Structures are given as C-alpha cells and as structure tokens.
Amino acid sequence: MIFTIVFIHELGHAVTARFFKWTIYKIELLPFGGVAEVEDTSNKPFHEELIVILAGPVQHLWMMVLSYYCIALPFWSTYDHQLFIWHNMMILLFNVLPILPLDGGRLLQLLFMYRFPYAQAITVMRNVSLFFLLVLCFIASVIYLSLHLWMILIFLLIIHYLEWKQRYYTFMKFILGKQSSSIFTKQANVHVSNLITVKEAVKLCKRGSSLTFNYFDPTVGKHVQLHEEIIRVAYLDRKRIHHRICDLTPAQF
Structure with missing residues (x-):
C-alpha cells in the first residue's frame, strides 16, 4: 500500500515534468520513500518548477477521495480505507516539511530563489533545512523512537552532506545554465x-x-x-x- 502511494506521488512529479519536456532520468522507490530524478532545474521557469513540485502532494487528495468511494466495493473494507488514509496523511504531512529534498523544502527554496540571489537562497535554505532536520533527529531520539524514522533521517542527513560537498558544482551548473539559457x-x-x-x-x-x-x-x-x-x-x-x-x-x- 505504501509503495503504491509513493509510486503515484512520484509519478505525479514525473508526468508533470514530462509535460514541460523536462528530462526524467529515473524514479527510485526506496523502503522509506521515493525520488523522481529530473534534469537540473536551476534555470527552469519558476511556474514550471512550482507546478512540478505541487504535482506530487496533489496526488494524495484524489487517492483519499477514491478510497472513500471504494468502501462500497467488496475488495475494500472500512479498515483498508482507514489504513490507506493514515498512510496518505503521514506521507503527505512529512513530505511538506521544510526539509530538502522533500517537496516542502523545495517549495521554500523556490520562494527564496524568487526573492534572493541564487547563491544566498541556496545557503539560507540549506541552513533552514538542516535546522528542521536536527529538530526531527531530537524528536526521534527523545520523544518518538522509531527505526523507520531514523532510516529516513539518516538518508536525509547523507543527502544534506552530499549537497554541501557539491555546493560549488551546483553553483557552477547554475552559472553555466544561464550561459546557455535565454529564459x-x-x-x-x-x-x-x-x-x-x-x-x-x-x-x-x-x-x-x-x-x-x-x-x-x-x-x-x-x-x-x-x-x-x-x-x-x-x-x-x-x-x-x-x-x-x-x-x-x-x-x-
């Protein structure tokens, strides 16, 4: 059930990106979530990236509505519906946290890029994202002990480290993208x-x-x-x- 929800979520990103003729490299389904890997978006139009980001969370809305109407069918019980709603809500709420590379973090980063220079926006968002990630680590250590949550947090910490390590390369891609882009x-x-x-x-x-x-x-x-x-x-x-x-x-x- 979780893999199906995550797959449809990532498919929402991928189909929308494809609509805008973005290059899609792959969609990864991991034991704790999914990632739709697309081409570098640092010089894409703001409205395109905004729609692509929102296309993931929006999928949860119609899935929950569909689940409600499926209760009348023999293969979908009230328990199935409640479990399906729970998984959808947990994935949706976690995904809108202001942490990269979650959709909430990407939305906030897009706002920063709209308001500030690219280098400043990236730096500020990295710090904001790391702050909220450390808060989650504290919660996972003291308040809510969960192996599954720690798997996700370790994955996000590794992503943050790799993004920090490649910060110069990321900025160079932005500059080179502007050289070849007329948008x-x-x-x-x-x-x-x-x-x-x-x-x-x-x-x-x-x-x-x-x-x-x-x-x-x-x-x-x-x-x-x-x-x-x-x-x-x-x-x-x-x-x-x-x-x-x-x-x-x-x-x-």
Whole structure:
C-alpha cells in the first residue's frame, strides 16, 4: 500500500515534468520513500518548477477521495480505507516539511530563489533545512523512537552532506545554465561598488533575472553599466575571478 502511494506521488512529479519536456532520468522507490530524478532545474521557469513540485502532494487528495468511494466495493473494507488514509496523511504531512529534498523544502527554496540571489537562497535554505532536520533527529531520539524514522533521517542527513560537498558544482551548473539559457522573466538593475570582485558579483546573479550591474567609476567620473554576462564569462575564466568589476569592459570580451 505504501509503495503504491509513493509510486503515484512520484509519478505525479514525473508526468508533470514530462509535460514541460523536462528530462526524467529515473524514479527510485526506496523502503522509506521515493525520488523522481529530473534534469537540473536551476534555470527552469519558476511556474514550471512550482507546478512540478505541487504535482506530487496533489496526488494524495484524489487517492483519499477514491478510497472513500471504494468502501462500497467488496475488495475494500472500512479498515483498508482507514489504513490507506493514515498512510496518505503521514506521507503527505512529512513530505511538506521544510526539509530538502522533500517537496516542502523545495517549495521554500523556490520562494527564496524568487526573492534572493541564487547563491544566498541556496545557503539560507540549506541552513533552514538542516535546522528542521536536527529538530526531527531530537524528536526521534527523545520523544518518538522509531527505526523507520531514523532510516529516513539518516538518508536525509547523507543527502544534506552530499549537497554541501557539491555546493560549488551546483553553483557552477547554475552559472553555466544561464550561459546557455535565454529564459529570463525580467530585466533587473543592481547597484554595486566599483571595487567588488567578479567572485562577489557573480553571487548576486538571480534565477529568472538578467542583471545589469551599475557602479560609479571614479577614474572616468561617471556611472558605468555592466551586463551580468560579462561577469559570468569572467567568473568562468579562473584568471579573472578575483578581478574588480571596474577592470572589466565590454571591449575585453
């Protein structure tokens, strides 16, 4: 019963992702849950990822309604219905916790990415997720002792460690994705110091936005505009990563 619920939940993610023509690598069903592995979403439109995330939890609603109407059938008893509802509710409520890679964590991370630069959003969400995960570990140790819960928590702790270890690679994928993607929802301006380095400036890049950096250059006595593409190219050139943005000019590229 649990595997069926988890499979339909993950299938909701996968079918919706397929609708948006995302690449789906695999769906894993584990003893304590499931994972739908899709292509990198760091430069996907916000509305697409929002719908894909919600497509999983929504499946529980129609499954519970269907279970109610199946009570009248000979193969589905009241006990089956109550057990099915219990499993659905537990999986749904656990899944909406603000912990990565659960759907609740992904939703909160998407909100952070909408409001803040990508690098800041990832860092803040990692800390928030780890806080709630440690709270769950405390509950599992003191209040509610459960081997099944500890299996899930250990799995989530390993995921957090691997995500932290690959944080530089994750950010590079975001930057490279912006290089090859023309999907921007808006143009935006950001005012910075002329002394800010390329490494610091690139961390201001936002998902779904194409930034124009504005700074005052005292050497020429006027304000200068620099498109983020120049910053990204300089960042990918490891020799220029510590250069100040005032040292970059469009003519250099």
